[in-house]
Amino acid sequence: MRPQRLLSLLPAFLLLTGCIADPSPEPNLTANSSAAATGSPGAPSTSAPLETTQSSNKAPVYWIGRSNSNVFLYREFRDVPEQENPVTRALRAMMSEKPLDPDFFTPWQDPEKLASSISGKNVITVDVSEDAFNSNVDADMAGRAIQQLVFTATAAAASSGLIDSGQQIQVRILVDSHTDYVAFDHVQLGDPMSRAAGMVAPVWIIDPQEGTDLAGGSVKITGRSTVPGGKLRWQILRAEANGNKTPYLTGETTAAAEAAQSGVFTLALSLSSGNYELRVSQVDAAGTSQELNVDTRNFNVR
Structure with missing residues (x-):
């Protein structure tokens, strides 16, 4: 833990202590x-x-x-x-x-x-x-x-x-x-x-961030799902010279179920130089091919 710092932009200097996230409701687009x-x-x-x-x-x-x-x-x-x-x-x-x-x-x-x-x-x-x-x-x-x-x-x-x-x-x-x-x-x-x-988003790509330039070879991708132990579908699209994006790699992975890494997923992909789009979505339990809660990320490999 870093040394605590005083936040002094309000009238008084106040003591700093700890916290934890509060478990609260799922969003409802029609909720109050x-x-x-x-x-x-x-x-x-x-x-x-x-x-x-x-x-x-x-x-x-x-x-x-x-x-x-x-x-x-x-x-x-x-x-x-x-x-x-x-x-x-x-x-x-x-x-x-x-x-x-x-x-x-x-x-x-x-x-x-x-x-x-x-x-x-x-x-x-x-x-x-x-x-x-x-x-x-x-x-x-x-x-x-x-x-x-x-x-x-x-x-x-x-x-x-x-x-x-x-x-x-x-x-x-x-x-x-x-x-x-x-x-x-x-x-x-x-x-x-x-x-x-x-x-918070049900599927969330953490790294790489949008527009990041990465070294070629093994590219590490990390993210989080709100369903620990749930299956995820991922796809890599590659940008062509004409601007179109074509499927390059695809697969499935499972979000971690352990408490310390709850919902975390990691991919290690071998990618050559190029511009790519990553798509990650939750797998529909009903077995359909629909992309549920998809998150996308564009990045470059140099």
Whole structure:
């Protein structure tokens, strides 16, 4: 664990302690936006493990993305300036930058003011100016945007070593230092919120990230499924000179069932130089060829 750091962008210096992800409901596109944003009781949850401490200075940032007819949260690691504390700079990237993957998006706007702190009660407080909410979204998307912030704030605190995975953590959002703001005209803020586990993507390619250049030979691919021990179908498409993509490799794999690696899958593929698209989806238990919860990633081998 790295030495704890004081987050000083709010009026008081607050004690930093640990946290753990909160098991909460699966997303429902017609669900009440406030319930979706706060993670109130509902349908069974899926896996949303909290990030672990890493040596990299990259910031974990969550984005919103579509898969089939559903909408989920996906994560990228981004290079960010180090002038601010880890939580603030991850949130600033979420609100002011564009995702690397063109399949992802964010409704947040670049705010004039943004600050964060962590209390001894395991609550991350985020104080943001009202201009961050200057997007016209419906109630369902508003709830997902709030969860996008909750996931990013908790991920940044955990991966930077400011908190550990031993206790629950929540996020309280203030707007211009005030509570009770209605975010995007749909979600009532003020109360602490936890991760809604069902918001995270059922299939999620972790590495390589979109547009990454990799060395030729053995290429390692990692990802996560929300179904530990579940079967996954993968396919590699290769870009031709005319711009078309043709099937190159295909196969199936199984997500890990062990608690320490729950849902993780790994592929080691031999690829020559070229531009590729990776597609990973869950296998339909009914035996159909339909791609369930597909995630895609484009990368280059040099």
